[in-house]
Amino acid sequence: MRYIEPHAHMVSRVTDDYLDMVTAGCVAVCEPAFWAGYDRSSVNGFYDYFSQLTDYEPKRAARFGLPHFCWLCINPKESEDVGLAKEVLGLVPKFLDRPNVLGIGEIGLNKNSRNEMKVLEMHVDLAARADQLILVHTPHLEDKLKGTRLILDVLKSESRIQPERCIIDHVEEHTVQLVLDRGHWAGMTLYPETKCTGARAVDILETSGSERIWMNSACDWGVSVPLAVPYAAIEMRKRGWPAEQIDRVIYQNPLRFLSQCPKFGL
Numbered sequence: 001m002r003y004i005e006p007h008a009h010m011v012s013r014v015t016d017d018y019l020d021m022v023t024a025g026c027v028a029v030c031e032p033a034f035w036a037g038y039d040r041s042s043v044n045g046f047y048d049y050f051s052q053l054t055d056y057e058p059k060r061a062a063r064f065g066l067p068h069f070c071w072l073c074i075n076p077k078e079s080e081d082v083g084l085a086k087e088v089l090g091l092v093p094k095f096l097d098r099p100n101v102l103g104i105g106e107i108g109l110n111k112n113s114r115n116e117m118k119v120l121e122m123h124v125d126l127a128a129r130a131d132q133l134i135l136v137h138t139p140h141l142e143d144k145l146k147g148t149r150l151i152l153d154v155l156k157s158e159s160r161i162q163p164e165r166c167i168i169d170h171v172e173e174h175t176v177q178l179v180l181d182r183g184h185w186a187g188m189t190l191y192p193e194t195k196c197t198g199a200r201a202v203d204i205l206e207t208s209g210s211e212r213i214w215m216n217s218a219c220d221w222g223v224s225v226p227l228a229v230p231y232a233a234i235e236m237r238k239r240g241w242p243a244e245q246i247d248r249v250i251y252q253n254p255l256r257f258l259s260q261c262p263k264f265g266l
């Protein structure tokens with residue numbers, strides 16, 4: 001089995017996780033910028049975090065032969081402070097030329113607030129100006145449908161954004177089709193408790209098809225499973241999916257989307 005882990009928060013994982021992922025067939029890992037489990041107290045916290053994502057973490061992954069890529073932004077959970085967000089957005093362009101940076105992400109909404117919307121629009125503008133791919137986080141539970149619609153409308157209203165260069169992550173049964181219908185890519189996040197289990201994700205693939213869709217573990221500092229993607233592949237195998245179709249979902253699809261950034265090479 002070979003697969004790409006397109007969304008994993010490796011700074012919060014141990015080296016054993018890298019070893020397990022490589023052993024399971026992982027050939028590249030991508031790490032969107034996110035909440036650290038606490039709010040950073042100033043823009044300097046983001047400078048250090050972006051340095052970690054673009055310098056230290058790729059070196060740590062390289063020790064296991066694993067190419068490491070990342071996405072940069074201030075995440076929706078820290079977007080209430082618009083002043084801080086502006087400072088962070090001023091910092092991001094200084095890092096965009098680093099060799100492992102794929103684009104702007106994970107941006108989006110958390111509580112669908114007015115300030116989050118403002119910061120989302122600022123990120124979309126930056127992505128358009130700098131010609132960057134976009135990775136979007138959608139809210140959880142009861143906020144998901146409304147938040148997804150708001151995000152899709154922001155992307156649609158920005159004429160410089162090409163839909164196929166945006167992936168909307170954490171889709172579920174009730175949002176996946178909305179996302180695909182707008183021409184975007186969709187990501188399914190496999191969590192053991194919240195979000196989508198592997199079995200549910202395979203159900204979604206079987207009903208919505210496997211075009212323009214990927215799966216990720218989003219493993220972080222919470223309850224999460226770094227091997228969730230290969231586990232889901234085993235579920236597909238159990239259900240009789242041919243090896244070629246499994247490979248398309250867990251390897252070829254992420255490769256197709258990510259290769260839109262010329263820096264993504266395997």
Ligand SMILES: [Zn+2]
Pocket residue numbers: 007009032034106218
């Ligand atoms: Zn994430």
